[in-house]
Amino acid sequence: MTLFSDTSHLFVRSMKKLLRNPILLFFSLFQPVIFLLFFTQLFSKFSLLPGFPAGASYQDYAVAGIVLQNGFSSSFQSGTAIVDDLRSGFLSKMLATPVSRSAILLGRILSDAFRVIVQSTIIFGLAFILGTSAATGILGYLVALSIIAFFGLAWSGISLSIGLRTKSAETVFGIAGFLTFPLLFTSTALVSSGVLPKWMQTVSSYNPISYTTDAIRALVLGMNSNTGYTVGTILTAYGVIGFIGILTMGATLYLFRKVVS
Amino acid sequence: MRYIQYDSVSKMVAIQVENLVMTYGDGTKAVKGISFGVDEGEFFGFLGPNGAGKSTTIKILTTLLRKTSGSVKVAGHDVEHDAQTIRKLIGVQMQDTVIDEDLTGRENLMLQGHLQSLHGEDLRTRVNELLKIVDLEGAANKRAAYYSGGMKKRLDLASTLVHQPRLLFLDEPTTGLDPQTRATVWSYLKQLNQEQGITIFITTQYLEEVDRLCRRLAILDHGEIVAKGSPAELKQEIGADAITLGFGNGTTGNGTAREKAKQILTGLSGVTNIVDADGGVVVYAKNGGFMVPDIVRAFDGANIRLSSIGVSTPTLDDVFLKHTGRRIRPEELDKSRGSGRMFSRRR
Ligand SMILES: Nc1ncnc2c1ncn2[C@@H]1O[C@H](COP(=O)(O)OP(=O)(O)O)[C@@H](O)[C@H]1O
Numbered sequence: 119m120t121l122f123s124d125t126s127h128l129f130v131r132s133m134k135k136l137l138r139n140p141i142l143l144f145f146s147l148f149q150p151v152i153f154l155l156f157f158t159q160l161f162s163k164f165s166l167l168p169g170f171p172a173g174a175s176y177q178d179y180a181v182a183g184i185v186l187q188n189g190f191s192s193s194f195q196s197g198t199a200i201v202d203d204l205r206s207g208f209l210s211k212m213l214a215t216p217v218s219r220s221a222i223l224l225g226r227i228l229s230d231a232f233r234v235i236v237q238s239t240i241i242f243g244l245a246f247i248l249g250t251s252a253a254t255g256i257l258g259y260l261v262a263l264s265i266i267a268f269f270g271l272a273w274s275g276i277s278l279s280i281g282l283r284t285k286s287a288e289t290v291f292g293i294a295g296f297l298t299f300p301l302l303f304t305s306t307a308l309v310s311s312g313v314l315p316k317w318m319q320t321v322s323s324y325n326p327i328s329y330t331t332d333a334i335r336a337l338v339l340g341m342n343s344n345t346g347y348t349v350g351t352i353l354t355a356y357g358v359i360g361f362i363g364i365l366t367m368g369a370t371l372y373l374f375r376k377v378v379s
Numbered sequence: 380m381r382y383i384q385y386d387s388v389s390k391m392v393a394i395q396v397e398n399l400v401m402t403y404g405d406g407t408k409a410v411k412g413i414s415f416g417v418d419e420g421e422f423f424g425f426l427g428p429n430g431a432g433k434s435t436t437i438k439i440l441t442t443l444l445r446k447t448s449g450s451v452k453v454a455g456h457d458v459e460h461d462a463q464t465i466r467k468l469i470g471v472q473m474q475d476t477v478i479d480e481d482l483t484g485r486e487n488l489m490l491q492g493h494l495q496s497l498h499g500e501d502l503r504t505r506v507n508e509l510l511k512i513v514d515l516e517g518a519a520n521k522r523a524a525y526y527s528g529g530m531k532k533r534l535d536l537a538s539t540l541v542h543q544p545r546l547l548f549l550d551e552p553t554t555g556l557d558p559q560t561r562a563t564v565w566s567y568l569k570q571l572n573q574e575q576g577i578t579i580f581i582t583t584q585y586l587e588e589v590d591r592l593c594r595r596l597a598i599l600d601h602g603e604i605v606a607k608g609s610p611a612e613l614k615q616e617i618g619a620d621a622i623t624l625g626f627g628n629g630t631t632g633n634g635t636a637r638e639k640a641k642q643i644l645t646g647l648s649g650v651t652n653i654v655d656a657d658g659g660v661v662v663y664a665k666n667g668g669f670m671v672p673d674i675v676r677a678f679d680g681a682n683i684r685l686s687s688i689g690v691s692t693p694t695l696d697d698v699f700l701k702h703t704g705r706r707i708r709p710e711e712l713d714k715s716r717g718s719g720r721m722f723s724r725r726r
């Protein structure tokens with residue numbers, strides 16, 4: 119099966135590139151770790167505000183949002199990687215061989231998902247050292263990692279599309295920077311919905327980042343009457359991510375085919 | 380391991396191009412209906428100035444770009460319907476060096492083999508063999524980012540050969556290289572062509588290289604083939620020596636002096652053609668050496684000052700000049716011909 123072996127070779131190539139440029143691995147981690155180390159201290163009194171689950175510290179609460187924030191900025195590196203290959207001519211060089219076209223995209227996407235899993239594990243690990251452990255245990259961590267990986271895939275479709283369309287890494291980064299804070303601040307990533315002003319609550323209820331954060335938070339804080347989270351919270355997140363993924367991957371495939379043919 | 384030996388008995392057509400047209404999305408007509416053929420085992424040169432359409436043509440031939448119209452067959456396969464088959468048979472080197480700088484030299488070659496569906500011991504042996512051929516054994520496990528320009532170019536060339544292609548497409552493989560690396564690259568190519576019978580299709584702006592190494596060539600200008608044949612045939616077409624006349628300062632910009640000079644030259648017997656060139660004219664004449672005194676005398680009488688006279692057997696640049704009225708590379712030409720070699724006849 120050439121799709122499988124081609125994909126694995128290109129996955130390995132991306133992994134080697136990532137390991138040899140460790141800065142890429144830690145680039146998107148920088149901000150989330152700062153948040154974890156300082157903001158959680160700074161905002162520790164937030165947990166006294168209405169709507170916060172009893173017994174949870176702000177750090178317990180915010181870890182989900184921090185994991186998500188990393189997934190968000192990490193997903194924007196996918197687009198710059200494909201721009202690199204486009205610009206350097208390496209994509210053309212691959213296209214001049216009989217390599218499976220789908221494998222080129224698949225190898226890229228899978229290695230991006232792998233990267234976000236590694237990064238999220240680092241954040242969960244750091245939070246664990248600082249006293250936050252998931253109420254749902256190892257299984258909960260695994261489900262959380264799968265959610266953030268799918269989220270990363272779905273959102274990397276946005277940066278891949280921008281990269282394929284504009285062939286400019288600066289544009290990808292520019293749009294990422296432009297989107298980050300508006301999207302994070304109008305979501306439940308850092309504060310509970312009850313704390314947000316009315317209009318933000320409305321935006322937040324449409325913001326896919328809220329659904330994803332809530333699912334990871336449900337796994338960290340536990341699903342019970344105290345937190346108000348249920349298994350439904352997690353299933354909803356999968357649904358929202360799946361919907362976005364279909365849109366962004368559809369756009370990516372369309373633009374990739376245009377570049378390839 | 381696939382290994383295809385060139386068989387001189389059953390000579391096949393390696394490349395067949397008919398009425399190829401390429402118009403880009405923005406309306407640029409890069410290739411305007413060209414036709415040519417390349418035999419298997421041939422060393423074929425595609426010569427033309429910047430923007431002539433060489434890269435566009437090579438991208439279409441290597442399945443990287445979809446043509447607007449015309450027919451293109453590579454190794455007997457249609458570029459559009461049989462692209463995958465063609466990709467297994469050809470090696471492609473782009474105009475810019477393309478290697479993955481985060482990978483080592485060996486990893487680059489292994490990856491290229493993997494992309495061609497090669498695996499295991501066969502691939503490892505082949506990669507080692509290639510590393511030796513391009514003299515990168517010592518640096519094989521170093522990241523390509525630390526290679527010099529010449530080493531990168533050699534690695535790039537090796538990466539196009541991993542799967543033992545029958546046909547090699549090279550887009551300006553020597554442009555921008557130092558003379559030593561240039562010579563090395565050409566000697567590899569010559570070896571590949573002569574010892575393994577690999578068909579080579581090469582684009583270049585360097586006339587001398589084509590002249591020396593290519594059995595046949597096509598000259599491209601503004602998307603059209605202006606001449607094709609063997610270097611000897613093309614030069615013979617000129618049928619005369621080239622006398623390059625440079626006008627003295629002040630006369631160059633003076634259109635009337637140029638016109639007057641051309642009038643005088645037309646009147647001289649033995650002159651077969653006169654073409655304008657930068658800073659002077661090129662006169663074609665049989666036995667050019669003997670014409671020089673006549674020209675000097677006639678110009679003296681008309682008070683036209685000459686800054687230089689050079690006589691040479693025709694070059695491919697004269698062929699280009701004849702068909703397009705322009706030099707392919709004015710600045711290079713000044714070095715290889717002109718005032719420095721006054722009255723000297725080559726060969
Ligand atoms: N992608 C493109 N879109 C539009 N025009 C292009 C594109 N690529 C090349 N061209 C134009 O096509 C012509 C031929 O270019 P090219 O094939 O690169 O020439 P060469 O390789 O001989 O220098 C040039 O006028 C160039 O500007």
Ligand SMILES: [Mg+2]
Nearest residue numbers: 433434435474
């Ligand atoms: Mg070119």
